Amino acid sequence: MSDFKQLRIERPIDDGQALTDDDIYWGPLSSSHPTTLREYGPVTTIDIAPTRQQWISITDSTRVQIYSPDTLSLVRSFYSFKDTAYCGTFRSDGRLVCAGSKDGIVRVFDFETRTQLRHFKEHQGSPVHCTHFSRDKTYIFTGSDDRTVRVLDLATEKQLSKFDHVHTDYVRALTPGSATNPHLLLSGSYDRTMKLIDRRMSNNDNILMNFDHGDQIESVLMYANETLAITAGGLYLKVWDLLGGGRLLASLSNHHKSILCTGFTSEQNYILSGGLDRHVKIYDASTFRVVHTITYPDAVLSLAMIGPNDRALCVGMPGGLWSVKRRDGSQQISNSSSTIGITNGYESMKIDSNSDMMCTSNSLVPIDDESTNDTKSTASSGSRKTKSRRRFFPSGIVTPTTMDPVASANRRPRLAPYDNYLRKFRASAALDAAFTSALKRRQPDIVLALFKELSRRQMLKQALAGRDDLSLLKILRYLQKHIAHTTYMPVLIEVAHIISHLYDFSSSPSDKNNKAMEKLQRTIHDELQFQLELMKTKGAIEIILAASSSSTLLETNSTTNHNCNNNNSTVISAM
Structure with missing residues (x-):
């Protein structure tokens, strides 16, 4: 008897909505099933190391976590914060990590040894929400709720510049200039303005340009060629022409709740924005039109794209969740068939059974000398480990190798x-x-x-x-x-x-x-x-x-x- 021919379900395309090149490019990423991990607190910042490994930095609660982009296993943890940590970012060579905190102290860590190399107390008493390394790797730009922007010297552990007249409200967004102009930076504040600052100028003449966003600014961006700048806050994302004297090029209002974060793709061909409406909007960087939208289960606090070819999108949420959507749709952690269930994610994550791993309440932690010294983890009582697929023979249990001939079972597909x-x-x-x-x-x-x-x-x-x-x-x-x-x-x-x-x-x-x-x-x-x-x-x-x-x-x-x-x-x- 021949097999029954199943019903073929055709997916009709809506009238007037033919697939475009952007839909084809972003469709696999949007439709892929996300891998989700849980942290202790809201994931306020996600940063990708600009190196070959492309480590993922997750800032939440009183720590900065570093994850592998391929396996999503925990690589490093920095726990030296006494209060909430903010804005954990990498230096351009990936060797240092800096972060601010609610107590106003800016800390610098060595990535390899996890040693705290520097701590700056100039903002002490006021939360520091913005920390970024300069492109020449020698300075740190900081913005704080004390309404100041400061330049800190890594070599001497001293403050080089203090700009206390730039803003009249909390400074919540910073972005440094390119490697050709490492002395420039953009700062955004709750006073609804963005300023282009030259740290070499005197205290009264260092503001090169002033931009009025019209709402509290949550995020600022600058193109690598320093031709355009982007401000985001409230319901608007605005594009400014830096070479044209700071004129407004576009004002976009595609979110129906406040925008909280922005970012670029790996080649800066697209602009990303996320907000309280649980949407990530993707804009074409040439036309500034929305080409795709991705929906999440909670508000989007932070986002970052992993390159090359924009292969994965990381998004942080206020409930402590952060998810990774991969372009190829594969959520496999390793090639082994053994699994460890994570109850807080969208799906189970697979881990190599031959490697020594253990599951914590928030992530997957490899047991080695470096991780055990810094992280005390215990096996989760809710996790279950399933056995590898084995064949049963009279002589005992045998796991087939790639060289063994295995007869395939001709099973009929399960019918709806x-x-x-x-x-x-x-x-x-x-x-x-x-x-x-x-x-x-x-x-x-x-x-x-x-x-x-x-x-x-x-x-x-x-x-x-x-x-x-x-x-x-x-x-x-x-x-x-x-x-x-x-x-x-x-x-x-x-x-x-x-x-x-x-x-x-x-x-x-x-x-x-x-x-x-x-x-x-x-x-x-x-x-x-x-x-x-x-x-x-x-x-x-x-x-x-x-x-x-x-x-x-x-x-x-x-x-x-x-x-x-x-x-x-x-x-x-x-x-």
């Missing part, structure tokens, strides 16, 4: 409930199961595919006949919602025609069915009127085009005749 009913020729039960699956998966195209299959088998009338009021109401509401869709229309018109002949709604005891049928009739009537107006408009346009082409042809003929007459008169005069 509606496929099982179709296999037994139970058309009415198959239709009920399709509605259940479509409601559960939010995929109305399952019902459409089943209608097509029943029509092909000439079982559509059998499936629709003899229904109670509740099941009939589901079908009527489905018709009312989708019959005007061009993809659904040819099939659903046949379904509506059969229902109108099978049931007498004038004598139906159910008022809901009568109202649903009246709404369906109005929907069909409105669609017919719309199509009639479209045909009238099409006819008028065709008449205009025909008249235009005929007038053009007459003008061409008259011009040709005029030229011929001129040529003839010229020949006659010459004779």
